[in-house]
Amino acid sequence: MSQVTTLMTTDIDNRFLNDVIAGLSQQQKNLPCKYFYDDNGAALFEQITELDEYYVTRTELSILTKHSQAIAKLLPDNLSIIEPGCGSGKKIAYLLAHLVNVKSFVPFEISNEMLNYSLAHLSPLFPELAISPLLGDFTHSQMVKQLSRETQLDSQTNLVYFPGSTIGNFSPLKAIEIMKNFHRLCGINGYVLIGIDLLKDRQVLLDAYDDKQGVTAAFNKNLLQRINAELNADFDLSQFNHQSRFNEKLSRIEMHLISNCDQTVTVNGESFSFSQGESIHTENSHKYALQAFTELSAQAGLRLEQTWQDEQGYFALCLLRPI
Numbered sequence: 001m002s003q004v005t006t007l008m009t010t011d012i013d014n015r016f017l018n019d020v021i022a023g024l025s026q027q028q029k030n031l032p033c034k035y036f037y038d039d040n041g042a043a044l045f046e047q048i049t050e051l052d053e054y055y056v057t058r059t060e061l062s063i064l065t066k067h068s069q070a071i072a073k074l075l076p077d078n079l080s081i082i083e084p085g086c087g088s089g090k091k092i093a094y095l096l097a098h099l100v101n102v103k104s105f106v107p108f109e110i111s112n113e114m115l116n117y118s119l120a121h122l123s124p125l126f127p128e129l130a131i132s133p134l135l136g137d138f139t140h141s142q143m144v145k146q147l148s149r150e151t152q153l154d155s156q157t158n159l160v161y162f163p164g165s166t167i168g169n170f171s172p173l174k175a176i177e178i179m180k181n182f183h184r185l186c187g188i189n190g191y192v193l194i195g196i197d198l199l200k201d202r203q204v205l206l207d208a209y210d211d212k213q214g215v216t217a218a219f220n221k222n223l224l225q226r227i228n229a230e231l232n233a234d235f236d237l238s239q240f241n242h243q244s245r246f247n248e249k250l251s252r253i254e255m256h257l258i259s260n261c262d263q264t265v266t267v268n269g270e271s272f273s274f275s276q277g278e279s280i281h282t283e284n285s286h287k288y289a290l291q292a293f294t295e296l297s298a299q300a301g302l303r304l305e306q307t308w309q310d311e312q313g314y315f316a317l318c319l320l321r322p323i
């Protein structure tokens with residue numbers, strides 16, 4: 001099994017507590033979605049990807065099935081690939097099957113569980129592939145510096161692969177900052193391949209984040225369970241309800257947890273009051289028109305070279321290169 005390197009080691013546990021306290025202290029209470037994926041969260045996310053309502057994974061996989069070979073043809077041999085937020089590692093397998101002499105693959109995760117999933121999936125499929133797993137936070141300000149130090153990435157030609165519409169979890173400003181870092185990571189002759197979720201019928205979007213079986217609700221509430229377990233907190237999960245909303249102005253799905261009653265919750269000795277109906281905002285998922293995403297990428301110094309979409313126009317894979 002490949003040796004996992006941990007970036008920003010001492011940070012992650014303290015940052016979880018600090019981020020939770022900071023988020024619950026805001027006027028609009030919020031919790032960062034990057035903490036969804038503990039053991040249980042990772043398993044629930046895998047269930048979400050199989051739901052009828054959750055078109056996202058199914059659609060992106062259909063694009064990969066149809067176009068991986070064509071995508072691979074546009075990429076050079078001997079690439080090093082880095083996949084921030086690699087999740088289960090299932091999607092990169094489609095590209096790896098068509099790429100020649102991949103030099104190294106760096107799956108990069110904040111979630112130990114997801115990193116283990118990806119290793120368990122990829123190692124048997126590609127026994128010859130040099131895999132260098134990294135545990136860390138791709139939004140960390142020192143990420144590029146630390147990652148370049150820890151890996152054998154080429155200084156000129158790498159592929160940064162970022163599927164799953166994870167870019168949609170960030171505000172446009174933050175997305176530009178992240179893509180600027182990808183630009184630095186991929187090198188002057190490199191490539192960035194990003195999966196974005198396109199704007200579509202509102203009900204389709206709302207249903208995708210609020211399925212009938214309640215798996216997404218369980219996934220959202222699991223964040224409170226994780227805070228209880230890891231940060232000595234006493235959220236009563238039965239007193240919060242999952243809600244998905246479409247924010248038209250900001251073109252994004254929002255997930256919230258709504259307090260059922262007036263209540264007080266304690267996290268690591270600090271008290272937070274909730275009034276009935278008050279929400280904790282837990283996730284954003286921005287939906288893009290292709291033109292808007294092209295303009296956003298340009299602000300990160302990346303030019304859109306080619307896109308691949310499904311027939312319904314639900315999702316796009318975008319190949320970007322440094323301008």
Ligand SMILES: C[S@@+](CC[C@H](N)C(=O)[O-])C[C@H]1O[C@@H](n2cnc3c(N)ncnc32)[C@H](O)[C@@H]1O
Pocket residue numbers: 033034037084085086087088089091108109110111114136137138139162163164165166
């Ligand atoms: C929406 S899932 C997508 C997973 C996978 N890329 C896919 O397309 O199926 C987001 C993944 O990114 C990881 N993640 C979220 N924020 C992260 C961060 N700041 N640093 C590293 N990984 C992160 C999560 O743990 C999760 O596995």
